[in-house]
Amino acid sequence: MSLHWKVMTDAINQIKSVPRMLQDLVFKTRNPQPADTIEVDIVVGNETLAPFVTDTEGGRMVGGTSRKERVIKTPRVRPKKLIKAKDLYTDRGVGISPYVPNGAASLEAAKNEKIAMELLDLKNIIDRRMEWMCAQALTGTMTVAQDNIAFVVDYLMPAAHKIVLAGADMWDTTTADVKGNIQTAADLISDALDIEPDLVICGKTAAAALLNRVAADKWFYENSARLDPQGGFQWSASKAFLGRAGGLDFYRYGKSFQNAAGASERFIADDKVYVIATGARFSIEFGNILDLDAGANIVGEYFAKQWTKPDPSDMNILAESRPLPVLWQPEAVVEIDVV
Numbered sequence: 001m002s003l004h005w006k007v008m009t010d011a012i013n014q015i016k017s018v019p020r021m022l023q024d025l026v027f028k029t030r031n032p033q034p035a036d037t038i039e040v041d042i043v044v045g046n047e048t049l050a051p052f053v054t055d056t057e058g059g060r061m062v063g064g065t066s067r068k069e070r071v072i073k074t075p076r077v078r079p080k081k082l083i084k085a086k087d088l089y090t091d092r093g094v095g096i097s098p099y100v101p102n103g104a105a106s107l108e109a110a111k112n113e114k115i116a117m118e119l120l121d122l123k124n125i126i127d128r129r130m131e132w133m134c135a136q137a138l139t140g141t142m143t144v145a146q147d148n149i150a151f152v153v154d155y156l157m158p159a160a161h162k163i164v165l166a167g168a169d170m171w172d173t174t175t176a177d178v179k180g181n182i183q184t185a186a187d188l189i190s191d192a193l194d195i196e197p198d199l200v201i202c203g204k205t206a207a208a209a210l211l212n213r214v215a216a217d218k219w220f221y222e223n224s225a226r227l228d229p230q231g232g233f234q235w236s237a238s239k240a241f242l243g244r245a246g247g248l249d250f251y252r253y254g255k256s257f258q259n260a261a262g263a264s265e266r267f268i269a270d271d272k273v274y275v276i277a278t279g280a281r282f283s284i285e286f287g288n289i290l291d292l293d294a295g296a297n298i299v300g301e302y303f304a305k306q307w308t309k310p311d312p313s314d315m316n317i318l319a320e321s322r323p324l325p326v327l328w329q330p331e332a333v334v335e336i337d338v339v
Helices: 005-014 021-025 085-089 104-138 178-193 204-212
Strands: 029-032 037-044 066-073 080-084 141-145 150-154 162-164 199-202 241-245 248-252 256-258 264-266 272-276 282-286 289-291 296-298 303-309 314-320 323-327 333-337
Touching: 005 104, 005 303, 021 104, 021 199, 037 323, 080 085, 080 104, 085 104, 085 314, 104 141, 104 303, 104 314, 104 323, 162 178, 178 272, 178 333, 199 204, 204 241, 204 248, 204 272, 289 303
Parallel strands: 029 282, 162 333, 199 248
Antiparallel strands: 037 066, 080 314, 141 150, 199 272, 241 248, 256 264, 272 333, 282 323, 289 296, 303 314
8 A cells, every 4th residue: 555645745855964064054044935946145245345424315225235137947856666565664774673473563663664664765866966066156166967967056256265285375285374364265255245164074184184284383283072952963073073173163074975887986075165154045955846646836945755556566765856956145155275
């Protein structure tokens, strides 16, 4: 018997995901939308000073913020799995006894547990793709090139916000000025947006070079004891937290994913550092999901359904999401190539 799509959709939205650093620390706002396109208004700040006026004259007109409007179609991800009857009814699940003490009731419970486990895996696959999209957004451009689809989303990051160090300035040299590099990036952000950066995310090699400089640069110190008072997961209490300096939290991001060729690849390039003002506007916008089985325009982050095939007796489970990470203020991020 197949579960209704509403049950499956509610289940996948309720399943707790594993922590994802970029989604938890940067792209924290999540907005489901009732359309499959998002109107993205990229805002560039106005750095002019307010003009003085005399006591007898009226106000003087000043320029507004510059805004570049674009309509972007939300990318669609829709992974599915085939589960054979044998897998549901005869194969022992992970951590489940091979014996069924309560007959059909326990067999049905075991089947549902296996379905839930596969549904969780589908959600993790989607969340992993979403994290990749967030990482791409931080670079200023998201490029997708598959055999069935190709597109580019340009977030209009200013060229000055992509810094490449060279020679004696690189962080794996004894002459590196790490503090000065971070301050330069911070100034770029605060000058453009009047928002101070508060977060630095380092690739694996960049983080190692940073830690090698800790003894020389006394401005950097470790403070990993801060915990969430509500008892939840707190990134500043994780092993990814490196320390704090100048009002900035430093993190190491060394996680990998498997690309289409089957090779391991980093979410954040090993040699990159991202200085970020999380007080700027970041979000993940979710397009609507159209599905004939649901007979509805679904506004939400995730959709799921299942169906069976009579011969051979198989079950399919499917999940869908239409996420688009957006840098509404691209000047809130500076990318530095440090090693």
